[in-house]
Amino acid sequence: xxxxxxxxxxxxxxxxxxxxxxCTYDTSDPSYGLFWYKxxxxxxMIFLIYQGSYDQxxxxxxxxxxxxxxxxxxxxxxISASQLGDSAMYFCAMREGLRTSGxxxxxxxxxxxxxxx
Amino acid sequence: GAVVSQHPSWVIxxxxxSVKIECRSLDFQATTMFxxxxxxxxxxxxxxxxxEGSKATYEQGVEKDKFLINHxxxxxxxxxxTSAHPEDSxxxxxxxTSSGSTYEQYFGPGTRLTVT
Numbered sequence: 001x002x003x004x005x006x007x008x009x010x011x012x013x014x015x016x017x018x019x020x021x022x023c024t025y026d027t028s029d030p031s032y033g034l035f036w037y038k039x040x041x042x043x044x045m046i047f048l049i050y051q052g053s054y055d056q057x058x059x060x061x062x063x064x065x066x067x068x069x070x071x072x073x074x075x076x077x078x079i080s081a082s083q084l085g086d087s088a089m090y091f092c093a094m095r096e097g098l099r100t101s102g103x104x105x106x107x108x109x110x111x112x113x114x115x116x117x
Numbered sequence: 118g119a120v121v122s123q124h125p126s127w128v129i130x131x132x133x134x135s136v137k138i139e140c141r142s143l144d145f146q147a148t149t150m151f152x153x154x155x156x157x158x159x160x161x162x163x164x165x166x167x168x169e170g171s172k173a174t175y176e177q178g179v180e181k182d183k184f185l186i187n188h189x190x191x192x193x194x195x196x197x198x199t200s201a202h203p204e205d206s207x208x209x210x211x212x213x214t215s216s217g218s219t220y221e222q223y224f225g226p227g228t229r230l231t232v233t
Contacts, residue, residue, distance in 0.1 A: 035222065043208055045161075045224035091160065095222070104151060105212070105222055107160045 140211030147213030
């Protein structure tokens with residue numbers, strides 16, 4: 001079974017508008033972390049935001065916020081005021097077993113975001 | 118964030134030759150190193166996990182004799198693609214982490230390998 005599911009292969013948004021990228025996950029581990037990364041065409045993985053399973057509040061980092069709905073096992077990324085430079089591939093990822101050192105990240109299939117001027 | 122370098126950033130080699138990719142964590146002690154492979158327009162797939170001073174653990178379907186991983190120090194790990202074939206052409210990314218880390222997960226800039 002897929003641990004991380006991103007159902008939107010591609011998304012388009014107008015510059016200055018907000019966009020939500022969907023991510024659902026599957027785990028039975030009570031201790032896990034959810035990540036979002038941006039990958040521009042250069043290939044580098046840019047960390048955007050992190051949400052821990054025990055965090056009470058939704059994470060925010062500048063224009064990025066994470067809509068964490070634990071019961072629904074979803075961790076959607078919201079980008080506000082989109083910019084042309086936001087055009088990239090976005091990956092949702094999960095790390096299970098946070099109490100275990102060196103636990104791996106599992107990635108979703110990614111969403112290609114295109115910001116139109 | 119931590120500084121991670123990979124060398125080379127891109128390489129073209131002939132089929133049957135071997136290629137070594139180096140990953141260095143310049144200001145970070147990498148007790149664990151993850152190596153990922155990414156084909157065009159696909160996600161990152163974990164190839165193997167190595168702990169400093171130990172043998173790597175390979176994911177199902179990844180040939181350990183073909184993809185040799187060495188993690189001899191806390192700042193250097195290498196991935197050697199032996200007897201490369203065109204189907205090994207891919208983007209290889211290293212990702213170091215330290216023991217006890219919860220959310221720090223750094224990535225190298227990646228190495229684009231093309232086998233002709």
